[in-house]
Amino acid sequence: MSFNKFCAKCGKDTSALIKGHCSDCYLGKKELFTIEKPTFSVCKICGKFIFNQKWFPLSETTISEKILAKIKYAPELNSPKPFVEVTQVLNSDVLMYEVLIKVEGFIENVLVSQEKEIVFKIKPTTCDACTKLNANYREAVVQIRAEKSEAKKIYDTAMSMLDKERETNSLAGTSKIIEIPQGYDLWIGDKKAAARIVRAISKMFDMKVTTSKKLIGEDGGRGNFVFRFTFCLKKK
Template sequence: MRNKFCVKCGTEKNLVNELCLNCFKEENSLLKNLKEIKILICDNCKKYMNKNSWREPFSNDHIKNIKKIVSHLLEEKIVANPKAKLKEVNADVNVHESAKFTNGSLLNVEAELNIVGVIGDIEMEESYNIPLKVRFSTCNICKKKGSNYYEAKLQIRPKNEKVLKFVKNYCKTKNLFISKVIEEKYGYDIYLSEQKEARNLGNLLKRKFNGEVTESKKIFGKRDGQDIFRATIAFRLEE
């Protein structure tokens, strides 16, 4: 810093790049820009859309979940000034207690974004008030749940509670739901929503429990002139 006049306001103070501290902060922002934020939340399971995939919710409480989602997306969408080093990023999100969270509803949310960082040796704090819209819709998984939809049947032979428990826990960690479980005389038939994940699950069972996996397909309809298949994936434990 050198003592001379600020080239912008004429103030005689310690200068940074020929600007007084106030003018330097006016001319230099910690943020370069903030990418567009589109917030879509499932009204049923509370998952949110991010990068074309449904992500797990932060909370089962709608308001807490919205606040966490907005904070997370704001932090993710920040584009910092290349000259700046951000130290803290916090978002205070206001959601009205009377807000509706039903399919098709649109919610106005106000977020205050607070940022602390440095440019060179100058420490700076900035605040931004950001109005956002949160839209509610039903995710594909929940839509399928409501219709008993399934793409694959996983057969477990013979009965094994440990394998059945593993399958149920696996489904909870994936975009995969169980339409129904039928207990047969010699094992279980588990109806699953996603064929690809069901196939992955069959191969995982084979590796984990040392069994054999076979697969067959059956046409159950057409879409855009193309045959649609349902798969039966049979997993058999070694006797």
């Protein structure tokens, strides 16, 4: 023999009662979770977005990771399980996202769930790296010296390698490209990225590398000298 159980408030016939109430009546205006509206900005030039002073490549996956980290659960909710769905709002002249957050969990062994929707804009900005590159900043100059058609091939390879580097390091781009009859000069913001592509290209195209450096200043008075590197890639 089983006893029918009813919600003390709405009279609903259910055995899933929390303190004598069905989950809807128990929850009422209670919040199972709260979420602070995130503030993201995106660089108009490199497309990376900033969150908590750090840069990330903009994607719906990264947005949902950041949102998940911002969810705060009610203390009585056990084993909370969040679901986040990020959708870009189209027909908008600014970058805008709509996020549906659903949280499931248990209160006194009764499964409860709640949904919230937030909409936010991504503020356009120019990141530090892109500001530097716009101002002709360069830690390294890569000189490509080869016969015209081959120089173009090497140049294209270097540029696609830089695009790859730029996915994780916005400074690994060019601040200036100079084309001369003997080849190309690429002004590159990050010297490590420049050194990496020079190594790869010298192997790929069988080229000789000559490295020189020039003192360009001192770093914050700590006695560290700052050098600008020139890597010259020449056909053997």
